[in-house]
Amino acid sequence: MKRFAMLLVFAVSTSAFAADVSMAGKWNVSTSVVGNDGTAVCTFVQKENVLTGTCTSDDGEHQVTGKLDGNKVTWQYKTEYNGDPLTIIYSGTVNAEKQFAGTIDVEPMGVSGDFTAKRAE
Numbered sequence: 001m002k003r004f005a006m007l008l009v010f011a012v013s014t015s016a017f018a019a020d021v022s023m024a025g026k027w028n029v030s031t032s033v034v035g036n037d038g039t040a041v042c043t044f045v046q047k048e049n050v051l052t053g054t055c056t057s058d059d060g061e062h063q064v065t066g067k068l069d070g071n072k073v074t075w076q077y078k079t080e081y082n083g084d085p086l087t088i089i090y091s092g093t094v095n096a097e098k099q100f101a102g103t104i105d106v107e108p109m110g111v112s113g114d115f116t117a118k119r120a121e
Contacts, residue, residue: 021071021094023051026120029090033104033113041120044075051075066090073100081109090115 024046040057051066066075092102098119
């Protein structure tokens with residue numbers, strides 16, 4: 001019974017953190033994909049658990065779509081590389097109010113990398 005009570009307290013505290021997660025606003029994102037480092041500024045609009053907005057980097061501004069599920073965040077946008085269409089997919093875990101990190105998948109190339117994001121002040 002004691003173990004169940006501890007598990008319940010953990011679940012409630014995790015849910016409280018997840019309910020308070022807000023991705024709305026501007027984020028500075030640093031990326032590294034197969035040895036290529038880059039930066040972007042992503043501005044998210046959040047309505048409940050749905051994300052929209054833009055990410056701007058050296059290759060232009062891209063419209064993003066995504067979602068927030070607890071403290072898990074995913075978003076993506078479409079772009080091109082040498083005329084070929086790509087979808088860039090970010091998946092991360094929000095562990096603090098002003099920063100989060102995760103992985104990037106580049107489809108259909110099948111390459112991946114990492115990212116870190118910090119809330120712009």
